[in-house]
Amino acid sequence: MTATLERVDAARPAPAKGRSRSRARHRLTVLAFLAPAVLGFALFFGYPLIATVVLSFTKYDLINPPEWIGFANYAYMFADKLFLTAVYNTLWFVVVLTVARVVFALGVASVIARLKSGVGLVRTLCYLPSLAPPVAATLVFFLVMRPNEGPLDAFLGWFGIEGPLWFADPAWSKPGIAAVMLWVSGDLMIIMLAAVLDVPQEQYEAAELDGAGALRRWWHITLPTISPVLMFGVVNSIILALQLFTQAVVAGSAASGAADITGATKNLGFPENSTLTFPVWLYTQGFRYFDMGYAAAMATVLFVISFAATALLVQRMRKATYQEEGGPGA
């Protein structure tokens, strides 16, 4: 495509003076329209990003001027006992939440797409939880799953099953939070539903005439057609998991009996640091231990990792889609 354009440009005669002026004016107009977005990007993304990287090389207590200390903050990550715990917890959420959210959202969307009646009601019911504030949603789950007292435990008890301790057990606290996150993934479900409904019907009909079953139609028609939306869902879920904070703090605090305590006595990471996600540890270092330089270094690492993971994923998925569409190697 690029080559074609270049050839066309080369074949054209040199532009007249008036035409060149008009093109410059056009560029200025475009820039003027873009200016608010560019300014916003530079102010609220570019500057904080660069400032964070710069601060990551300093000792900074939030009050006094930052003091340059080179790579000391990065080196401290190897001595910080909880750094790897936080990395592990966040990676757990990245893997589990990404898979679970996409599968859950796509599964629900596929079911709704096949419904003959009551579509509007079901769609609304599935979407509604995503409007719940994260603190409220987590507290609801905490109360429902509360051992001995919660309705879930009572329900399991009818079948003779002793439910897990959920948020109070280091082995179950992360799955508990993942359950909350799944419950509020109605936004992704709506996007998936739109994508599923957008698949051209005639393709299904043609495939059906060729004898393709439901599974083959789904695999060879639905999936490739919605793959850009799937990619969005994956990237969106990865970012969501990398930033998981509120639900982890609320779940840990409530499980430790300190949900209604203000200030620094909140038990972040409870139980046994199983809910200490990377952003929670970053916040703790920056705002509770007043080591903003180290927190900035952690934020930089988080940014680099999420950027690299997203870029790699986008590249892989593009390649896969290209091959599916009949490109080399298909």
Added chain:
Amino acid sequence: MRKIPRAALLCVAAAVSLSACAAGAGKTDQSGGLAAAPGKDDKFSLTVWSNYSAREQEEVTKALQSFKKKYPNAEIKHEGSQDDDKITAGIRSGNPPDVALSFTTDNIGQFCSSGSFQDLKPYIDRDKVDLSQIPDAVRSYTEYKGNRCAMPLLSDVYGLYYNKEMLAAAGISAPPKSTAELLDFAKRTTKKAPDGSIEVAGFLPTMLFYANRPPIWAPNFGAKWAGPDGKSSLATPEWAEMLKFQKELVDFYGFDALERFRAGLGQEYSTDHAFHQQKIAMMMDGEYRTAFLKDQAPNVKFGTAPFPTIKPDLYGIGFTTGTIMGVPKGAKNPGAAWELIKHMSLDTDTIVGLANAIKNIPNTKAALSDPRLEVDENFKTFIDLAQGGKLQGNPVTPIGDAHIKAIGDFATSWQAGKVPDLMAGLKEVDKQIDDQVAKSGK
């Protein structure tokens, strides 16, 4: 593509660095001179930020208004629900309150060492304030390395709460005085179902649950946070004894059974609290619980006593903390702010009135023995502890509550049976704390 000149890149980086530095620098105060006290009839306004809310906020606002007896034209605006993050953000943005109240004495090291709160010593010296009227332990948690950047506003003292009926039912006539007795009484008052699950726990040793925090427990076992060299010293027999005591009780219940029981208990400041619901027979808590029990669980017949100690000579020891007040860096009216702080912290009438209103312990010796202080049998325990001279304040470091989290996490792992070597583990915690302090450079 045209390359961006390296010089331009360096300029951008330098500009960003400078602006980042400038953002943190803020304005400086107290360049030698002291802000003068306002004249008696001067008209001025002061903004006070605190983390109080609801009824307590109203009571503190009333107490703040008593300042008008000294300065009739003062206008005081009290904003509640302002935590330390907001105070720090206010200082950084150049819009701090004139007076900041903080609940988290864990942060006093940072407030003093960073200059977030201004040094009050010059004002104290100028006004010849006698600090000995404040109990030693309370003084200790309002300063850091000789830098007095805060004054106390009431205090909290921790002791033992026990359910009289539950103890009597187990044939116990008086609360435990030693940790050995506590262990015995806890076992005798525990009720287990035939399947081994806990119905009532005599005493919950679970660390980080309710008031079971290391600084609150440590004094009763004679455990100290730092050695003579100022370094963390948790790898000591005292800390080990405390943890072994907890483990023995955990093993009595069975870790899994205890965790299942604990996980079903209500929140610390809700009506569902385990002691209110008579699901635990004894617990460690602050004096404020007397007011909660009176209000939320009037049927519970409870008593209070000093928390049991490992050695008899330690009996009467306890932990104390409280609200602290400071003049933030960049405060617009530091002279008047200091006058307000002095009034709230040292005026006996104001302290007694507020202590009666929100059921906290007065922070001066005069107010502690004031006859107007409303003291019932249960509250008296805490007044006696405060007057006993054995209280210990919150450990002060420049790293917030990092040291408390480190030992709290360790204690939790220890109770879960995940620590093979107790002393080696404690040494590791010491290193963790020392590393973090060293990194802060303070």
